[in-house]
Amino acid sequence: MHIAVIGNGIVGTCTAAWLQRDGHRITFIDPLGPGEACSFGNAGSLSPSACLPVGMPGMWRKLPRWLLDPLGPLTVRWRYAPWVLPWLLRMQQHSSRAEVTRIATALRSLLTPIFDCYEPLLEHAQAQALVRRSGCLYVYSSRDTAAQWKWGMDLRRSLGVQLRDVERDELEQLEPDLKGRFRFGLLAPENGSTVDPAQLVAALHAQCLRDGAVHLRRRATGFERTGGRVSAVQMEGAEPLAVDGVVVAAGAWSRALAAQLGDRVPLETQRGYHVTVRSSNLQLRHTVMAVEHNLMVNPMAMGLRLAGTVEFAGLKAPPNYERAQALLRQGQALFPHLDTSEVTQWMGHRPCMPDSLPVIGATRGADNAWLAFGHGHMGMCMGASTGREVAHLVAGRAPQVDLAPFSPQRF
Numbered sequence: 001m002h003i004a005v006i007g008n009g010i011v012g013t014c015t016a017a018w019l020q021r022d023g024h025r026i027t028f029i030d031p032l033g034p035g036e037a038c039s040f041g042n043a044g045s046l047s048p049s050a051c052l053p054v055g056m057p058g059m060w061r062k063l064p065r066w067l068l069d070p071l072g073p074l075t076v077r078w079r080y081a082p083w084v085l086p087w088l089l090r091m092q093q094h095s096s097r098a099e100v101t102r103i104a105t106a107l108r109s110l111l112t113p114i115f116d117c118y119e120p121l122l123e124h125a126q127a128q129a130l131v132r133r134s135g136c137l138y139v140y141s142s143r144d145t146a147a148q149w150k151w152g153m154d155l156r157r158s159l160g161v162q163l164r165d166v167e168r169d170e171l172e173q174l175e176p177d178l179k180g181r182f183r184f185g186l187l188a189p190e191n192g193s194t195v196d197p198a199q200l201v202a203a204l205h206a207q208c209l210r211d212g213a214v215h216l217r218r219r220a221t222g223f224e225r226t227g228g229r230v231s232a233v234q235m236e237g238a239e240p241l242a243v244d245g246v247v248v249a250a251g252a253w254s255r256a257l258a259a260q261l262g263d264r265v266p267l268e269t270q271r272g273y274h275v276t277v278r279s280s281n282l283q284l285r286h287t288v289m290a291v292e293h294n295l296m297v298n299p300m301a302m303g304l305r306l307a308g309t310v311e312f313a314g315l316k317a318p319p320n321y322e323r324a325q326a327l328l329r330q331g332q333a334l335f336p337h338l339d340t341s342e343v344t345q346w347m348g349h350r351p352c353m354p355d356s357l358p359v360i361g362a363t364r365g366a367d368n369a370w371l372a373f374g375h376g377h378m379g380m381c382m383g384a385s386t387g388r389e390v391a392h393l394v395a396g397r398a399p400q401v402d403l404a405p406f407s408p409q410r411f
């Protein structure tokens with residue numbers, strides 16, 4: 001089939017690569033280059049362990065304090081508050097222990113095969129060097145503090161995540177740069193990361209083009225239908241493109257396109273920030289999650305990346321780079337010897353659903369249209385497994401993962 005993939009972030013690119021393995025002809029439709037939106041500046045962690053949703057039991061007690069702090073880990077711009085409040089209430093409804101257990105089980109099913117699903121794509125694109133399996137350290141100021149997160153960590157373990165306690169001495173041996181602030185850790189040895197998320201998408205996308213895909217630098221605006229099928233994709237400034245099928249993988253911008261295909265989904269964006277310290281003098285070997293600080297630190301090819309925070313302000317408001325600077329100050333406090341003479345900053349739009357589960361499945365309104373977006377904080381992790389599953393759906397094969405929890409019609 002000739003399939004249009006709308007969006008060439010990590011999700012659209014991996015989906016295209018998996019579809020090509022079935023012999024389909026791909027046209028990417030995206031005004032941007034590969035991986036230039038949210039997939040550009042994320043923390044790059046590829047974590048089979050990252051199966052907990054954003055809305056956790058007890059989080060709501062901290063919310064008022066966070067909301068009053070415009071530089072806190074979770075903030076809402078006041079002008080955007082009336083719009084996002086119903087969505088936040090929905091998220092809250094998914095944060096009971098029973099719901100979190102259900103959601104974590106579903107996320108784990110897409111996260112367990114991360115590397116199995118990336119490996120054939122990386123090998124084909126000769127891009128294996130962009131991914132490493134060096135493990136992740138969740139670090140805490142003390143063992144007592146870590147106890148606050150015990151329920152979630154136990155849930156991860158019950159779902160098969162390997163987590164090993166690391167006491168202070170071993171922690172300092174594993175990562176001498178953590179000395180001082182952190183006295184207890186949990187090592188997730190199966191986790192990995194990419195040394196450059198944008199480069200990872202670009203490499204996979206370039207291979208798709210070498211394998212015959214075409215990239216139209218256009219914004220998709222709608223669909224032409226014949227019977228119950230999409231016959232063409234409409235674009236800004238160009239004639240409609242005739243297709244046999246379409247996948248919407250437009251990240252945080254997917255809602256209007258999904259609605260045109262019959263699925264009204266509560267997609268919201270949680271904006272996140274990074275600072276990348278170019279000439280880092282830290283010698284970290286693992287991805288480090290400073291849990292109390294909601295801060296992820298990842299050594300990358302271009303420097304040390306510090307990323308995190310959630311800001312509800314929609315798709316149009318300009319970035320508040322004070323939030324990125326707050327990440328930098330946090331990094332300086334945790335690593336006083338960090339050389340921050342050369343730093344870049346960035347903001348990206350995470351595509352988020354209130355239950356923290358992505359939308360993966362066939363649309364209600366057309367037999368040859370599929371949705372793949374809403375991966376929230378874990379799109380790099382789940383891009384390749386999503387692509388594999390979409391390829392199964394397009395081919396009419398049984399999925400390898402139970403896709404019911406990700407159904408576009410669950411809302």
Ligand SMILES: Cc1cc2nc3c(=O)[nH]c(=O)nc-3n(C[C@H](O)[C@H](O)[C@H](O)COP(=O)(O)OP(=O)(O)OC[C@H]3O[C@@H](n4cnc5c(N)ncnc54)[C@H](O)[C@@H]3O)c2cc1C
Binds near residue numbers: 046220309348
């Ligand atoms: C600070 C931060 C840290 C993060 N850290 C991690 C991490 O460590 N690990 C992890 O797994 N995830 C992480 N994430 C999340 C991850 O980056 C996202 O989940 C992922 O990039 C989403 O990929 P995507 O392909 O769905 O969307 P995007 O990468 O945003 O791509 C969507 C594409 O669709 C295109 N598009 C939009 N509208 C249209 C249209 N109408 N027509 C055509 N094209 C269109 C856009 O131009 C864009 O290229 C992080 C995110 C942030 C912000």
